[in-house]
Amino acid sequence: MKTDIVLAGVGGQGILSIASILGEAALRDNLYLKQAETHGMSQRGGAVVSHVRISDDAVASDLIPVGTADIILSVEPMEALRYLPFLKEDGYIVTNTTPFKNIPNYPNEEEILAELKKQPRCIAIDADAIASEIGNRRASNMVMLGAATPFIQITPEKIEAGIQRVFSKKGEDVVNLNLEAFRAGRNFALANK
Template sequence: MKRDIILAGVGGQGLLAVAAVLGEAVRSLGLRLKQAEVHGMAQRGGAVQSHVRFSDRPIYSDLVREGTADLVLALEPMEALRYIAYLRPDGVLVSDTRPVRNIPDYPDLARILAELAAISPHRLVDAALLAEKAGSAQATNLVVLGAASPFLELPEAALVGGIRAVFAGKPDAVLAANLRGFELGAEWSRAVA
């Protein structure tokens, strides 16, 4: 098996935490992993992305080639649209629908969502709604990961283990909200199918 994923979002949304959860899950399964991250200046509210690749066979490149990603997982709709050229023709798009409008010329949201909805299969999730339900407005990143979980080809237990590992040392309530957010996202995604 092999999965090539583009993670996209805005600095400060918790994209690296999603990458870390995936990394821990993949490691716990004894699979190989390459995960290119963005550190430094771009993290300050700018567009951030990460390439995550895992397989049971050797992985050469740290970067995913355009037209080959199995999945684009985005925490923000415009950032999802920025990377669709990476998707393979039948690749999956999963994105939060709520925009982060921290630039003066944010494009027409309806147009963004329409372009995203034209990609099949897709999951466009209002993550804030489910994160609220999970008990933490900050858990939107885990909700989106949950919504993407049916397409990751990883056992859910491994992902839950990844969340536990990444949020170890955080207050119990934070861990619980993140776990619940992930579950709500996963349930929603299965229900949509």
Template sequence: MRKDIILSGVGGQGILTIATIIGEAATAEGINLKQAEVHGMSQRGGDVQSNLRLSDETIYSDLIAQGEADLIISMEPMEALRYLPYLQEEGWVITSANPFKNIPDYPEDVDLMRALESLPHVVKLEIEDMAKENSMPKCANVILLGMAAKYIEIVSPEQLRESIGRVFAAKGEKIVEMNQKAFDIGLNAVKNW
């Protein structure tokens, strides 16, 4: 099995944390992994994107070719649309529906949502709102990971949840529990999708 995943968002949203959790889960299960990251501006607000390739066979390139990605997991709806040329025909887009308007000519919300809704396989939720409602405003990225968990397939939701425990262990039990709860919120939100 192979999964090619593009992670995208804006600096400071936790995209690289999602990549770390998925990568750690894959490595713990003996799955081959290649990762390439592209950072925009080093300050908060720049484009951040990561190619994450997982396979039970040898992987020769760390970059995903256009039309080959199985998933786009995005913290920002416009950033999800930016990487559509990389998505294969039957691929899925898992994205936040909350825009991060960091440029002057940012598209109108209605146009952005219409473009997302026109895709054949899309899951979008207002994850930042969900995080705030659950008193975990810094965990929206882990809610998004929970939403994407069943579509990743090569590592199970259980493996990802365990990986969250290992990745956040140094920050203490309360942080681990909060992030695992955030993951469960995302997972349960799309259970019947």
């Protein structure tokens, strides 16, 4: 078993929280894990990418080679397009459809989504709208994580335990909100894959 995931978005969208939760879940499942990240966190809205490699065998490198990622999980559609070269031929794109317009000449949203949907395995989800319906738009990253779980070889229960661990310091209400967002994203992906 091996799953290579490119997490992409911009600063403030919760990419590092997703990476932490996946790491927690992998360790709970006694799997090997390597992670590397680059981020513009000193500037909200700066590009953030994290490579997460999970396997039942030792992982030699923390970086995912171009053309080998099993999943591109993007909380922002332009960032999914940016990392498309990393996706392997039978890989999955799981992307939020809501753009984060952090540059003045942000490309046409419809053209970005059309390009992404040319891929045979693309889940495009309005995670911001789903998270808002649940009660907090900031939980859109957990909607996205949930939408990716059908393609990650870790049980949803282990990922939920990771969510509980990562958000436990923020209180039970925050944990429950994030679990609800996670489940909503998972249900969307299962219904649309």
